[in-house]
Structure formats: C-alpha cells, structure tokens
Amino acid sequence: MIKLFTDDGADINFTITGRYDIVQLPIAVSDGENEFETGHAMDISNFYDNMRAGTTYSTSRVMPQVMEEAFRKALEEGDEVLYISLSSGLSGSYEGAEMVKAALEKEYPGKIEVVDSKTATFGEGILVLKAAILRDRGESLKAIADYLNKIKTTSYEFFTVGSLEYLHRGGRVSKTAKIAGGVLQLCPILDVDKTEGTLSLLDVHRGQKAFLKKLKKYLNEKSVGGAFNPNQRVYVYSGDWPERVSLVKDFLIKDMGMEEKNIDIDQRVGCVIGAHTGPEVCVVTFSGDPDERSLMNE
Structure with a gap:
C-alpha cells in the first residue's frame, strides 16, 4: 500500500482527504503572537476578515520532525511513502522532505518518493488527487512519481x-x-x-x-x-x-x-x-x- 502525503499548501478540503486517504501535513500560520494550523483554531472566513482588518500573517513549513514521524509510522506499518510538496521555490517543505528521505532510506530503501509540485494551492492539490487515483488503480510508487513529474510541467x-x-x-x-x-x-x-x-x-x-x-x-x-x-x-x-x-x-x-x-x-x-x-x-x-x-x- 502507498501512503499518500501532501501539505497545507495544496488546499484540499477534509472531505477529499478522507475520501482518498490523504494525509495533509501541517504548515503553521502565525499572526506574530499566536500560531495555528489550517482548518484548526480559525475559520478561513475569519482569517480573511482579520487580514482586511489589518492583521499580518506569516507561514513556516512542514517541520522535518513532523515529516519523519509520519513517514516512519507508515513505513513501520508496511506502507510505501509518496509525498507531494508545495513548490520548493515557495517553501522549504520539499527540501526538508528530501532530508528526511535520505535519513530513512538506509532502513527503507526504495520505499519513499518525494515530488516537488512546482506549484501551489489546488494546482498542487490536483497532482495529489491524480496520485490517489493512480494508487487506487494499482500503479507502483515509482510509476506514480514519474508520471507526476512529467505532467506537472x-x-x-x-x-x-x-x-x-x-x-x-x-x-x-x-x-x-x-x-x-x-x-x-x-x-x-x-x-x-x-x-x-x-x-x-x-x-x-x-x-x-x-x-x-x-x-x-x-x-x-x-x-x-x-x-x-x-x-x-x-x-x-x-x-x-x-x-x-x-x-x-x-x-x-x-x-x-x-x-x-x-x-x-x-x-x-x-x-x-x-x-x-x-x-x-x-x-x-x-x-x-x-x-x-x-x-x-x-
């Protein structure tokens, strides 16, 4: 089984992630005093209302330790791992995922693929959904990663x-x-x-x-x-x-x-x-x- 991961940059709603068994790793958003995760602690409409009222927000990336814990859990359960990231030109999440992959490859060779989406929001999300459909058709981990790298351009x-x-x-x-x-x-x-x-x-x-x-x-x-x-x-x-x-x-x-x-x-x-x-x-x-x-x- 292939365990499919992405991040909050993909803007996939919880209904879709549940239907396709997709894990969306968190990218924290901060207003300078408080930090929260997308879909938790703040409604998106309130978020935009706050921006119009003058609140400035910043974002981070998926923390490597969060990735490693999630990937390792899937690997220990016998799954392969495919992570599709927010564009490397916009976030450090892809770079972090490559570091985690390198650290886990010794124990789980050939079991992890990381794809840089080279895009953001639902452009990234579409790649994730296509990966889920191909996984459910029985395509291999490498075949899916190769296909995504081809069509993302x-x-x-x-x-x-x-x-x-x-x-x-x-x-x-x-x-x-x-x-x-x-x-x-x-x-x-x-x-x-x-x-x-x-x-x-x-x-x-x-x-x-x-x-x-x-x-x-x-x-x-x-x-x-x-x-x-x-x-x-x-x-x-x-x-x-x-x-x-x-x-x-x-x-x-x-x-x-x-x-x-x-x-x-x-x-x-x-x-x-x-x-x-x-x-x-x-x-x-x-x-x-x-x-x-x-x-x-x-």
Whole structure:
C-alpha cells in the first residue's frame, strides 16, 4: 500500500482527504503572537476578515520532525511513502522532505518518493488527487512519481489579486511596484514558474475587460498548439473574492466555449497561500496539455 502525503499548501478540503486517504501535513500560520494550523483554531472566513482588518500573517513549513514521524509510522506499518510538496521555490517543505528521505532510506530503501509540485494551492492539490487515483488503480510508487513529474510541467495556475499590498508585505513585489500599481490602478497576472517554482509576473492589467482579454491570451499561449482546449476540467477559485470567480466562470463559458459542468468553483485558497496574497486573490488552474487518461473525470 502507498501512503499518500501532501501539505497545507495544496488546499484540499477534509472531505477529499478522507475520501482518498490523504494525509495533509501541517504548515503553521502565525499572526506574530499566536500560531495555528489550517482548518484548526480559525475559520478561513475569519482569517480573511482579520487580514482586511489589518492583521499580518506569516507561514513556516512542514517541520522535518513532523515529516519523519509520519513517514516512519507508515513505513513501520508496511506502507510505501509518496509525498507531494508545495513548490520548493515557495517553501522549504520539499527540501526538508528530501532530508528526511535520505535519513530513512538506509532502513527503507526504495520505499519513499518525494515530488516537488512546482506549484501551489489546488494546482498542487490536483497532482495529489491524480496520485490517489493512480494508487487506487494499482500503479507502483515509482510509476506514480514519474508520471507526476512529467505532467506537472504542463499544468498552469494564473493568479490575479485585487491589491499589491499583501504581495509587497511578503516580499513578492517591491515597494516601488506597489506604489506604482496603486497610483496607476494596475493589478498583476502571475503564475508559478515551472523551472524555479517561484511566483513570476506575467503581465499587468487595469480593469475587468483588460484582465479577461489578457487571461484569454495566456490560456491560449500556454496550451498545446496555441489553442485552449475547452473540453477539460478548469478550476476557478479565490480566497474571499466570489465576484471575480463569477466573472471568470462566465467568461470561460461565453468566450472560451466551455460547458458549465466542466468548470469547478468549489475550491478555495487557504490560509497558507492566502497569508501572502490577501483575500482578493483569484486562481485559474488548467492543463495546457490535457491529460489523455482524464483521471479527474472519474
């Protein structure tokens, strides 16, 4: 049996983790005085309300000792271990997992695989769910890890935010860019670079029409053959910005030819990622090269 691990950066809700037997390792969030784990001690809506009221949050990583304890327990019970991490360019969790793997390999050679998702939020979550489906089909540990490493370079997450304030606080944009963005009312379109795994600026926009025009451009540019495939599952979700989710959903139907049933708006950006983006963050997750095995349609 393969025991499947991820972390709080994947934004998988507890219903899904229970259904697919996924262990989500904790990444602590702190307001400077108190520390808590996603889904525990604070409701996510309260979290975003606090941010709007001026609370600043920071995040850490999955502690190596927590990983080692969890991995060892699974190995001692006869399971193999697969851990899919928040991007190494955004968190130290992947590096910590590799250290734990090296320490346990002597006792359990070939029983642990660690995959750097090179992404965040439900982009990471989708990789985890695909791993769970393949595990339940009976695929081997190495085959699943190899497959994830292959497909992670063909999926994309486009982020837009309503304010540069939170990205500036987290060091993602400079003070100059923040001031200029505020004066000119510019907002960014960002993605996660698939080589470095870091947040990168694709473009800027001013106003909803400009945003949708540029979103269409990048949906096509990142797709095989330069043409977005409307016959795939696309995920549109936010921290606490339902108006932008509705806008993008309508755009995908009217302008990109998608059927409503293929647009998933049930996910949410959690506390770990939201601590750095703020409440007004909207993410569009899609595949530039849709998976031929259609794992997510099961």
